[in-house]
Amino acid sequence: MLRRHIINITGRAGSGHPGGSLSAADIVAALYFKVLRHNPSDPKWRERDRFILSKGHAAPLLYAALAEGGYFPVQELETVRQINSRLQGHADKTVTPGVEMSSGSLGQGISFGIGAALAARLDSLPYRVYVLLGDGECDEGQVWEAAMAAAHFKMDNLTAIVDRNEIQLDGWTEEIMNLEPFADKWRAFGWNVVEINGHSISEILDAFEKAKSFQGRPSVIIAHTVKGKGVSFMENNPEFHGKAPNPEQVKLALKELEK
């Protein structure tokens, strides 16, 4: 369902980022429809769990989840990237109900999440903070500044999810900037690491449970995914990182996603 929205949104706009939206669709669906304690009719509810989209280019996915979750009419998805729309090209918290952080400049989500998680601790509130980032995004030094700080501050109410689709903008992550040994890096920074298949709902839900019960340290879920997941000609194809499908491709993609 979210995947179909992603194709429609990017196809209609003629621009946007389908690949990294499709790879994280199962994770975000699990969060919005199973994991998050939130209230679409009161987006500013003080005790809500915070979902922070650090990889702001996956805005089509976030908008699809927010619309299906009841934050605004599904119809409004037709306005993404159009003038006067509440749904900007990258997530913008000042205009879209349910968006927690303005993003689009990569590398900032965990830092922001630490702030929100510290506030929960200071106010003795039970909410949790979830941050979704890309693997290419982990090239940013700030991600590791934040990784160090989250462990130092013992933020066990913070969970990061890395969409490990192994593709960034210019190509494969291991060719552009080697990330491996990726899980070891997080462990060395003091994080609890859970590695899963990011397209298995049961593994995703199980990972969130594990993260929740882990105390004294932040958790990172390294979700192995396929960029462009669900659409054969987009899968594992760096071309579709930031290129929208043309009308022909939209038709083909929607047909495949019907199955």
Place this chain on the structure above:
Amino acid sequence: MATELSTREAYGQTLQKLGKERKDIIVLDADLSKSTMTNLFAKAFPDRFFDCGIAEQNMMDIAAGLASCGKTVFASTFAVFAGGRCFDQVRMCIAQPQHNVKIVASHGGVSVGQDGMSHQSIEDLALMTIFPGMTVIVPADALEAAQAVETAAATPGPFYIRMGRPKVPQVCPDDYRFALGKAATMRPGKDVTIIAMGIMVASAIKAAQKLAGEGIDCRVLNMATLKPIDREAIILAAQETRGIVSAEEHLKHGGLGSAIAEILVEAHPARMVSIGLHDRFAESGNPDELLKKYGLASEDIEGAVRKIMERRGQS
């Protein structure tokens, strides 16, 4: 007259005072708390102080996250790092979302002294005033610094306040009340108006006193709020005096002089001379030596005023 105090010391003391009254105040620093003086707050309220280590970009976004959950956050480091290194973080997570984060940066300008160019922030005001919705303040002395911090704490939205390293003389009267967005008249006058901020206010007053002996009557305005700037006071000065001299411890570009010039050109063209760094970086040295070498001394302000008086004679 109170004893000399730096604006950063006034910041530390005021934060400590505010921390008692306001439990929503959280303070962040990036391993410079002994220099920015947030260490006073840290000692008094260790639960509400977070040292983020030498990771300024991370600190700014943590500040934003805290503010997004209702906290009033003060984030401090040196002005060079707050302005330059964190530009994108401030843009994305503080300025545009209008988060309640007060960036209070110390060691502004060349009066940092011997640490030299790497530590002398001469571009921060251009970088921070450029953001829509950012309030920018440069206090002239400790008294004004304390009041500016109190005002920031009481006013929602993002602030950038630039403090200085050296101890500075008190220039504001004991009964001074800082008014956000309003220039303070430090000295009335009808010939030329000197508009200054930060440590340059003291130099402007000194220059005005000297010039009074030559029969030149200078008005001195303290433009502590650089943004939103007091447009009316500037236009009035242009109408009522023969010209304007701006004085700032910053590049001429993108700071006080530029802001005044923009207003004058549109509203009331007037003679103007700006005192500031002219398209160059500075170097190590004592503050007074540096101010002199780089054209920021009270004598330079005097010269600029005379230039305006002379030009008048020619026309």
